[in-house]
Amino acid sequence: MPPNVAGTGSDRASFLRSIKLVAWSFLGIRSNKGYRDDLSKVNPVHVVLVGLIGALVLVIGLISLVKWVVAS
Known part of the structure; x- marks a missing residue:
């Protein structure tokens, strides 16, 4: 089995390390x-994927916060 098959333990560890x-x-x-x-x-x-997802979550969170503050 090739070492870089999707779903292997090292792949998951690499993804978790990327999040960190x-x-x-x-x-x-x-x-x-x-x-x-x-x-x-x-x-x-x-x-790159984690960075894009993180930026998207940050922007959506900030927009939601501003809408909530302005509405109250």
């Missing part, structure tokens, strides 16, 4: 060494 990497990046508090370590162990496609 993007979350730290959004907060801006990740150390440079930790960032380099994580970056060497993640799939770039996962990082």
